[in-house]
Amino acid sequence: MRNPNQVLTAVIMAGGKGERFWPKSRMRCPKQFLSLTDDGETMLQKTVKRVSGLVAMEHIYIVTNAEYMQLVQEQLPEIPAGNLLAEPVPRNTAPCLALAAAVISKRCGNATMIVLPADHLIRHEGICSDVLCRAAAAAEETDSLVTIGITPTYPETGYGYIAFSRAKNLPHGVYQVDSFKEKPDIETARCYVNSGNYLWNSGMFVWKTDVFLTAVEQYLPEAFAIAMEIQSACDTPDFDAVLQKRFPDMPSISVDFGILEDAERLCTIPGSFGWDDVGSWPALKRVAKTDTNGNYRDGDIITVGTKDCVFSGREKLIAAVGLENIVVVDTADALLVCDMDAAQNIKKITEILREQGRGELL
């Protein structure tokens, strides 16, 4: 059980570009600001909802790119303006979380911090909430960096994996992280899943700000120094200027690679709540509601002899005949038709558009 006096905060990372969701996701309005499911809620709004039962609104922080600040304000009017942190440039997740931890630590002391990416989908939100709560308790009790691991259900090659094991000194249901594994090939993924010793790396974390900042100091001392400068200016009139000036000097590195892979006090709590990072269009077929033929449908869709497809449209009728494993995404100015197994090549289209100077389509 958690100590009710310990402040619980949440940091939602909403700075992604969502390029693999082109053409619906655009530079000006990436994936996390879109509703990819048919309920009208954007992924960012879903993420706030995810923690809103655990964390007071005044303790929910959003870190995003400066150019998305207006989108965040529009979609989340309930979050205090001071909790929206604008990165002047993208510097990956380690600097993003160092910034958030520095600000929270100044305002709330050694608070607990739940870290969530803004662009994941979770089918069983209630179970997720319970796991996050247990992770918070474990982070507080053990002064560890806690990662949420996902019990894998199939050999996904698009996720990183966490090798875990039991450790005597850890509370019940909390495991030691032995190592992080990069995205595996299919053979290796099968071994991981069959062994029972691996979890998916969800990118969701829980820790106390002091524990995290100590780790930043140890593994990314330069980033720590900058974070401390920004912290000093926090809630002073200089804040924006200092952030603007110093944040770009942060090293561009992920929290996994820059800190967690080396960290000593690192543990994991396995969860199983229909999590998906929705890395690209084909993922919607896995995580969102489909028809009896396994087709994901958003829009005015008529299918004949069609299965395991993803359709994302608008007002215009989409008629599909004899398709299997195809993604169709129709927007006002661009239409994508893609074989599921080639989804990683969607970025080649955006590269071509960039070369052709057709920025309005990016």
Added chain:
Amino acid sequence: MRNPNQVLTAVIMAGGKGERFWPKSRMRCPKQFLSLTDDGETMLQKTVKRVSGLVAMEHIYIVTNAEYMQLVQEQLPEIPAGNLLAEPVPRNTAPCLALAAAVISKRCGNATMIVLPADHLIRHEGICSDVLCRAAAAAEETDSLVTIGITPTYPETGYGYIAFSRAKNLPHGVYQVDSFKEKPDIETARCYVNSGNYLWNSGMFVWKTDVFLTAVEQYLPEAFAIAMEIQSACDTPDFDAVLQKRFPDMPSISVDFGILEDAERLCTIPGSFGWDDVGSWPALKRVAKTDTNGNYRDGDIITVGTKDCVFSGREKLIAAVGLENIVVVDTADALLVCDMDAAQNIKKITEILREQGRGELL
């Protein structure tokens, strides 16, 4: 050589519904009134051009459904208004050609009549023109019904076939028709093509009006009687009223089935000029210009790892990734994505739309 005093006319059948070209082909503007290739000419305009070197404009007739008369007038202002014949209801090709023959016979006597469907594509128009000229000579010399047969280049299952053989009494290069064969299965089609004794039935014919009308009288006496009533009214103020009143009583039957299959003096001239009936979207890949990966492109198209597809778009960008054998047709209010091998099921979409009362999309 043809007798230069014998009047040569052409009848273009432009009454089809083009349903297999949905969603670009619509009830209000079917396939023959569209430009399916990228040169801006509609299929009907191409068909007129096809015979315009052989036949004077004043002798080119268009038979179409009454509701398409305005489209025909817009697309063919050079054809005399009196040569546009409006069927009050569709009654298949035998009544269509009986009507045309009756009108031409009244105006020009026993003229020669080249019959062309308005919705075919021909790659080598010059060769086609030469074959039609030879067919006209043969029809005039032998008083036969002459069909243009196409030397088959692969075992197409979507065409009817003509079994032919040599006959002593026929001119050089003209063959006797032994029988018509319905669309075969793939095994049978392979046998036909390998035997060398079969041609594709192109739906293009040449005959003298009296020869044809005699055959109509013999095999479809009811249709003949109505055609004669209409002929009597031709070029009188009663014409429209009689056509309106009597044409609907014509039996609905094709010229192949109703007349040619039984006809005695029937011969064929084989041609090889890149003919295609463009029966459905996949045909464009065969007959129109494609890129080096075999993709037909009409519109703003970017492809990555994509081959043997058909793209028909408008202003909107179509991005294709990892596709093979897929048809993508984008229109203002409907988008079709279809596997080539399932193209025959496009009509199921239009059936569903009809059931749903969405006539505006048909």
